[in-house]
Structure formats: C-alpha cells, structure tokens
Amino acid sequence: xxxxxxxxxxxxxxxxxxxxxEVSKSSADFICNALNKARYNLKxxxxxxxxxxxxxxxxxxxxxxxxxxFKYNGNIRxxxxxxx
Numbered sequence: 001x002x003x004x005x006x007x008x009x010x011x012x013x014x015x016x017x018x019x020x021x022e023v024s025k026s027s028a029d030f031i032c033n034a035l036n037k038a039r040y041n042l043k044x045x046x047x048x049x050x051x052x053x054x055x056x057x058x059x060x061x062x063x064x065x066x067x068x069x070f071k072y073n074g075n076i077r078x079x080x081x082x083x084x
C-alpha cells in the first residue's frame with residue numbers, strides 16, 4: 001500500500017498517523033507534489049510525504065484504509081469512508 005501523510009520537514013519518519021491517506025502507486029508523486037504546492041492542510045514546517053510498503057503493522061494503517069486521495073480527470077479528490 002502506498003500512503004501519503006503529513007510529516008516534519010527534514011525528518012519525514014515523524015509523520016502524523018491521522019493524516020495518512022491511501023493513494024495509487026501511479027498517481028502518488030503527482031498528488032504529493034500538488035498537495036505540497038497548494039499547502040493543503042499543512043502547518044509551518046510540515047510537508048506531504050510518500051510512504052511505500054505501508055503494512056497493517058504501521059501506526060497510521062487504520063487511518064489510511066479509511067481515507068483516500070485519487071486523481072480524477074486531472075483533479076485531485078479526497079474520499080473518507082465511514083468505519084466502525
């Protein structure tokens with residue numbers, strides 16, 4: 001699973017688990033660059049970062065399966081699923 005998450009600039013291994021979003025492997029770089037350029041929901045010193053090989057044992061896995069960014073007709077969309 002490929003995931004985008006907000007991380008501390010320069011220390012990308014410090015990421016926010018609640019910001020994890022699943023993305024497709026083919027669109028991950030495009031979406032990550034666009035989110036960083038737009039500063040989408042970022043605080044000072046944060047960036048969106050791509051994480052490959054995200055597994056169910058990772059901290060943000062439960063959030064990542066409930067939130068998704070995807071590219072549709074050249075636009076980026078966000079979808080959140082209701083989970084119980």
